[in-house]
Amino acid sequence: MSARSERPAPHGPVVVERNRYFTGKFMAARDFAADTEYLLNRHRLHNRLLHGWGIVCGLDVRPHPRPECARDWVVVTAGFAIDCRGRELVLTRDTAFRLPLPPGPDGEPPAEDCPPRPDPFLLCAEYHQEKIEPVPALYAEGTCDPHHTEFNRYREGVCLVVSDVTPGCWPGEGCGCDDEPDDHDCGCGHEPEGCDCGGSCFEPHCPCGDLVPLARIVPYEGGGYRIDLDGRRVLPPPPAMLTHVTGINWPHGGKLSLHDLRHHKHGELRICFDRPLREYDEDCGNARGVNPFTFVVQYSGPNEALEFVPYPEDCPPRLEDDGRTAVFTIDPDYLSGRGRRGLHDVVVYVSLRCDFIPDCRGIPVDGNHLRGLLPSGDGVQGGLFESWFEVRGGHSDRADREEEREES
Template sequence: MTETEGFDVEPLRRLRYFHGQLLGARDFRNEQAYFREKLKLRMRCLLGYGVVCGLFAEPLPPDDDCPPETGAAAVRITPGLAVDCDGNEVVVGGSCAVDLRKALPEADRDKKTVWVGVEYCERPVEPTRTVYDDGCGDGDDCQFGYTEESYAIRVTGCEPPVDERCDTCCSRCRHKVLWLAKITDVDFGKPLRKEQIYLNIRRPFGRHVPTVITGINWIHGHTYTIDEAKALLGTQNEDGGLRVRFSGDVRADTLQPGVVEIQVIEGGSGRSAATWYMGGQFAEPAAGAEFAREFRYRQTTRETLQDGDRVLVSVRAAFVLDRCCRPVDGTNVGGRVPTIGAEPAGAPGCAVPPSGIGPWTSGTGAGGDVFESWFFVKER
């Protein structure tokens, strides 16, 4: 926040009680508003916003107990908790079936890709007869006694905007909907399939969404022939090299010598475990670029690989800064960052990250650290 920017919060005023004071409904409403605004301010500034738990979008089975009216192209939102960018808690207490066509604005019903989200809302409940009329104006003799905090499901055919604020505390967010899923190839007359629903657009709960590594162009732990490894490293081909892809923009000026390191651990039939470092340099992004979503790093020396070698690739993610000058969250958890352009490989045990949202990426939520991966080399 610069010196010219203000803190986008209305002045907080609390009721000051004194003997003989006359209090009305407005005073008690303001008293509630004071404490609610304090709680929301504390929530979004100290903890952040996003999906806390649950709120997964799943295809609605044809034999569901409570199908929507059409019974086709419908999803079920599971129970869960979220906090919106204003600090309101969004509680979905039971699963909710959503007919996509019915929920879409009429102008979007020709779209093949839709987004589903949830938004905090309130509604008055429990009509109550008033005892005294309002002496200052026309009043209704029946008023709602309570305000129920609820939610509304939103569906759109227009790609939602991304919250690009680096600081989500000092300024309020304009976009109140928490988007939960992107659904592609929608045919409103047919049930959805699981592979049509992409959950990775969800914002995890926190003050900011860390930039992570989403793909590499080699298979972690795989065995390559010597020629395949040379092609991968760009040893003899200027268009080759190791590629690393990020979830968001990173500052190109932080991709400095030493950030990427290639170490070769010698194998073979004789004595092994001698190591040497393979020289290399960044081929992309091009000079002069301010930001990049991917880099390519290729070998620039003439050392050769031999049968049984292991090539260890390290990316010092703590030195790679994103658009907000925060370090990339780079830990290669489980060695499962996917290969660029390949279908995610199924794995026994932990098929998805602890968040339940795949595909895997780097990161533990702490930020920084070192991304490590390796592959093996065989003569043929």
């Protein structure tokens, strides 16, 4: 007899009974099962009410690394999630999945046993349980078959499935590159399903059913697809697992000469992180990631208002290829030290809006610069990283100007 898959039973009431043991107690199968049922029920209730549901770690969706498979295959990395019923989804190894995309120009058929989807759809993880290891049953209640067997164990796993995109299941509909934004604000007259606070907390709210969405797949006309990870529901990691600012190339609250800023720093302000950040497509605009709206540099002189430090048009604030370093390049005209536009004898203020800067897992950087110490962080996602330093002129700056006059 082969292993048999079974869909988990629907959510039932909270289990309130457990065994009381005493000497001489007769134990039947239902008594042993009661203890397992009680512990699983309370553990899953704890997961759901105290932690919520979503992706805990891993379960990233990437194009298949083999070029011949990349057209309609993706790889879901190993990871861990909790579904809306508190059950734990453990994908123990990287798993390839063929997407149900329309045939490409070469006429290659879509995934087997699954109709093609020309519109965006969700790739999801679903809890799966099967009975395994059939063994002879010494006693079979209700039957006299001497060869009767029963399955000896349950095996838990994860199934990868596809589902339609719904606002409650995939918030925000991506970054807005190819869709109009939805207006679901849970306000008067526009309350989406699930916004009311009625019912018991023991009844799970499952906007995606029993599924945990991993990615939104956007098919392209003529073949290919885009993987959208922006709407993933990610559970907050422990404070120690958040991403932090670990280094800056200026002395926080200190002084820096214009000569050093020009020649030793090459006009760059650099911020380093302890984990790679997520880089977004240019088509998505500047809503998230390292860009001119999240990496802001200002300056002011004595009795002067704050002004923005400009950057070259062809070199806006960016994330370097290593994914761990954000760079702001100061416009060379402001490093010349000449006239009002120069950065001599001013205070430079640096701000990094970490609420909008997610790491490679999609979790905002813990950026609060507490007590001026690094690494940053207060144990909460997001925050504002702030720092400042003084730029002073000096003999070396005058020497630089003399060299520039001689060269000109």
